[in-house]
Amino acid sequence: MSASAEATVVITHDVGLHARPSVKFTKLAKTFAAEVEIALAANGPWFDAKSIVKVMATKAPKGTVLHIRASGDGADDAVDALVELVRRDFDEGADHVRTA
Amino acid sequence: MSGPLRLQGISASAGYAEGPLFDLDQTVLSYVGKGTADEEKAALETAIAIAAGRLTVLIEMAVGDAADILEFQIAMLGDDALSSPAFTAIYAGQPADQAWRQALDAEIAGYDASDQDYFRARAADIRDIRDQVLRALSEDGDVQAPAGAIFYGEDIAPTRFFETDWSCGGGIALKAGSTASHVAMLARSRGVPMVVGLGASLAHLAGTALLDAEHGGIVLSPSKAEIDAFRHSSSSFSARRDRAGTFLARPAVTKAGTAVRVQVNIADPSDVDGIDIATCDGVGLMRTEFLFGKTLPDEETQYRAYRKVLEWAGDKPVTIRTVDAGGDKPVPGFTVAEGNPFLGLRGIRLSLARPEVFRVQIRALLRAAVHGSLKVMFPMIAIVEEYRQAAGMFAEEQAVLATRGIVHKMPPLGIMVEVPSVAIAPEALAEAAFFSIGSNDLTQYVMAAARDNAAVAHLNSVRHPAVLRLIAAVTAFGQRENIPVSLCGDAGGDPASIPSLLEAGLRDLSVAPAQLAMAKAAIADVSV
Numbered sequence: 001m002s003a004s005a006e007a008t009v010v011i012t013h014d015v016g017l018h019a020r021p022s023v024k025f026t027k028l029a030k031t032f033a034a035e036v037e038i039a040l041a042a043n044g045p046w047f048d049a050k051s052i053v054k055v056m057a058t059k060a061p062k063g064t065v066l067h068i069r070a071s072g073d074g075a076d077d078a079v080d081a082l083v084e085l086v087r088r089d090f091d092e093g094a095d096h097v098r099t100a
Numbered sequence: 101m102s103g104p105l106r107l108q109g110i111s112a113s114a115g116y117a118e119g120p121l122f123d124l125d126q127t128v129l130s131y132v133g134k135g136t137a138d139e140e141k142a143a144l145e146t147a148i149a150i151a152a153g154r155l156t157v158l159i160e161m162a163v164g165d166a167a168d169i170l171e172f173q174i175a176m177l178g179d180d181a182l183s184s185p186a187f188t189a190i191y192a193g194q195p196a197d198q199a200w201r202q203a204l205d206a207e208i209a210g211y212d213a214s215d216q217d218y219f220r221a222r223a224a225d226i227r228d229i230r231d232q233v234l235r236a237l238s239e240d241g242d243v244q245a246p247a248g249a250i251f252y253g254e255d256i257a258p259t260r261f262f263e264t265d266w267s268c269g270g271g272i273a274l275k276a277g278s279t280a281s282h283v284a285m286l287a288r289s290r291g292v293p294m295v296v297g298l299g300a301s302l303a304h305l306a307g308t309a310l311l312d313a314e315h316g317g318i319v320l321s322p323s324k325a326e327i328d329a330f331r332h333s334s335s336s337f338s339a340r341r342d343r344a345g346t347f348l349a350r351p352a353v354t355k356a357g358t359a360v361r362v363q364v365n366i367a368d369p370s371d372v373d374g375i376d377i378a379t380c381d382g383v384g385l386m387r388t389e390f391l392f393g394k395t396l397p398d399e400e401t402q403y404r405a406y407r408k409v410l411e412w413a414g415d416k417p418v419t420i421r422t423v424d425a426g427g428d429k430p431v432p433g434f435t436v437a438e439g440n441p442f443l444g445l446r447g448i449r450l451s452l453a454r455p456e457v458f459r460v461q462i463r464a465l466l467r468a469a470v471h472g473s474l475k476v477m478f479p480m481i482a483i484v485e486e487y488r489q490a491a492g493m494f495a496e497e498q499a500v501l502a503t504r505g506i507v508h509k510m511p512p513l514g515i516m517v518e519v520p521s522v523a524i525a526p527e528a529l530a531e532a533a534f535f536s537i538g539s540n541d542l543t544q545y546v547m548a549a550a551r552d553n554a555a556v557a558h559l560n561s562v563r564h565p566a567v568l569r570l571i572a573a574v575t576a577f578g579q580r581e582n583i584p585v586s587l588c589g590d591a592g593g594d595p596a597s598i599p600s601l602l603e604a605g606l607r608d609l610s611v612a613p614a615q616l617a618m619a620k621a622a623i624a625d626v627s628v
Contacts, residue, residue: 019169019172022172026175051179051180051181053181057210059219
């Protein structure tokens with residue numbers, strides 16, 4: 001069965017959606033069968049959340065409202081998991097921020 | 101035959117290295133075209149796989165930051181979105197190397213254009229990825245750098261850093277580069293000496309070079325005396341560094357218990373990313389010339405840069421110096437070519453001559469001031485009229501912002517004390533909110549010895565009695581008149597000069613972030 005889901009989350013990481021968080025983000029996105037996309041505005045443009053090239057190219061700084069949407073198998077789980085990852089600051093303590 | 105040549109840049113990682121120069125910018129690649137598009141595509145796929153394979157080998161040996169960077173590069177290489185434009189170009193008739201280069205250059209341009217330092221610094225990573233694949237595509241191997249080499253070039257690839265065995269010494273000297281690059285962070289964490297922003301392009305790249313990444317300089321074709329002096333500084337640095345680490349987290353206090361404020365000098369807003377605010381008393385000098393690197397920055401760009409540093413500092417003061425272009429820091433489209441630039445239209449003189457440029461900076465500063473404890477100072481003030489004119493422009497722009505209902509705040513306005521006229525007769529500038537002694541320029545003007553000329557380097561000493569006497573007089577005048585006096589030249593972070601500066605009465609120094617620990621350690625040894 002197919003489904004779709006959409007949510008927004010604010011990036012609180014000090015330097016935004018940068019190299020290491022992008023790696024984590026795309027790796028997690030790839031674990032879902034659903035098609036997952038991100039955007040910096042509700043009306044797009046939308047980018048493949050499984051492509052690190054596309055995710056990094058958004059150059060989303062701290063404070064960005066990130067839009068995440070998914071469609072297909074496990075769409076809800078995919079969006080929930082990715083929102084959680086951003087909310088948890090990509091599991092990075094503040095002491096990591098400056099070295100990334 | 102030419103004598104020694106001294107170039108000055110910015111220290112990205114303190115330390116000393118003596119070794120043969122290795123040119124990073126030499127071209128080594130030659131790709132032989134394959135004929136059909138399918139063969140070109142296969143060649144590129146193989147090269148990408150080889151490059152990824154090499155990174156995977158490196159990642160086994162890497163930890164922490166290094167592993168993170170490699171993982172990022174491997175992820176990028178494994179992403180079809182990176183290579184698909186190249187494959188499209190191959191089927192349009194391009195050879196693999198050109199197709200790949202164009203696809204990656206487009207990606208790099210995107211990062212170069214970012215208004216955020218962090219993302220701009222990622223351009224070096226993408227260049228690295230590009231060059232690794234190009235290297236794998238070409239049959240010729242890379243020219244190996246000799247052990248202990250000083251890498252000199254436009255910029256350096258992170259993989260070059262990883263592949264180099266730094267245990268036998270060596271260092272990095274870049275014409276461009278950034279203190280926020282991955283390599284700069286790695287160099288700091290591994291203790292590899294590194295200088296960026298050397299600017300000049302050298303015609304003859306050969307022989308031994310002396311890299312002084314404590315003070316941000318490099319000497320090429322050094323004399324015997326320079327080599328001896330360098331080795332002395334180098335061994336004293338190692339000894340001090342070992343001891344200094346323990347002082348970083350503590351407030352600076354002399355042997356006699358006198359507290360000394362130690363602030364940091366920064367050049368780029370991203371410099372603060374590597375500094376723990378708890379280890380310093382604020383920013384004693386934020387240079388703004390870097391913002392004027394390629395083009396004149398607009399108000400928003402400047403505002404964001406200033407705000408970032410102010411928010412990082414919290415309630416600690418941040419002293420921002422209005423643009424000090426000219427002299428040895430030309431800015432295309434702003435500075436003018438002069439026969440004697442150090443005595444010409446530089447610093448506040450240039451800003452007053454180009455009010456349309458200066459007013460943009462003034463507005464950005466007034467707006468940023470609400471985000472922290474901002475102080476603003478003017479460089480190269482020689483007479484009080486310059487101060488009054490600049491302060492008047494601040495008042496005018498403040499009125500403009502007020503009428504438009506834009507949030508702003510007037511910061512205290514001070515001056516750099518670096519032109520001898522002010523150091524000799526500071527009473528003429530008693531209306532300034534504070535003094536910050538620029539010991540680099542003050543010394544070169546008092547001694548009539550350019551600081552970028554190795555031939556007169558022996559004259560360029562802040563510890564000459566003439567210079568110290570002026571510093572002491574300015575400090576005493578400030579104490580009498582209740583004008584705060586600090587010092588933000590290189591001497592402030594130089595352990596050999598710190599005793600003299602404290603004896604001259606200074607209690608407020610601003611130093612390069614890399615010198616913070618050593619400056620505090622040196623202060624602890626002084627008995628004033």
